Amino acid sequence: MGVSVKVYTTPSCGYCHQLKRYLDSLGVKYTEYDVSRDSTALDELVGLTGQLAVPVTVIDGEVVVGFDPGRIGELLLAGRGQKVRFGLRVADAVVGGERIGAFVGEVATGSPSERAGIRPGDVITAINGMRVNGASMLADATSSLSPGDTVVIEFLRNGQGQQTEVVL
Secondary structure (H helix, E strand, O other): OOOOEEEEEOOOOHHHHHHHHHHHHHOOOOEEEEOOOOHHHHHHHHHHHOOOOOOEEEEOOEEEEOOOHHHHHHHHHHHOOOOOOOOEEEEEEEEOOEEEEEEEEEEOOOOHHHHHOOOOOOEEEEEOOEEOOOHHHHHHHHOOOOOOOEEEEEEEEOOEEEEEEEEO
16 A cells, blocks of 8 residues: 655645655656646645745645655655654764663654653663664664654763653
């Protein structure tokens, strides 16, 4: 079963052209609606977003206003049954020459990690009870997770052990 992708555009919109090139480069099939020529599509666009801005991408019912390749990529992966992205940039956390976890350098806005309360500077030490001793182990621990899964994240903040939970 494929992913349903609709794109609302106008011919004069530069970001619309970038969006279509991006989707084409990924081999994503989409239905394009030119709101400058299709009043029904324009009404749908306003109904979805409350505004007249383009481009707007709708992926399996999820609306993305503007050209946001990160969010679009996440939705496409989720719709294809691929692994979810936690929205983190991490590196190995090393203390005394020993890897103790995955150091969080950046947390993406709107990501599962942000919803869980993870912040830059935290050190993730376990996912669902699986020990995380570095960035690659975090990737291993999250590789089998799917949208809808509940995840328990153990981490250090200012040296203090903490735990949080998030539904992907």
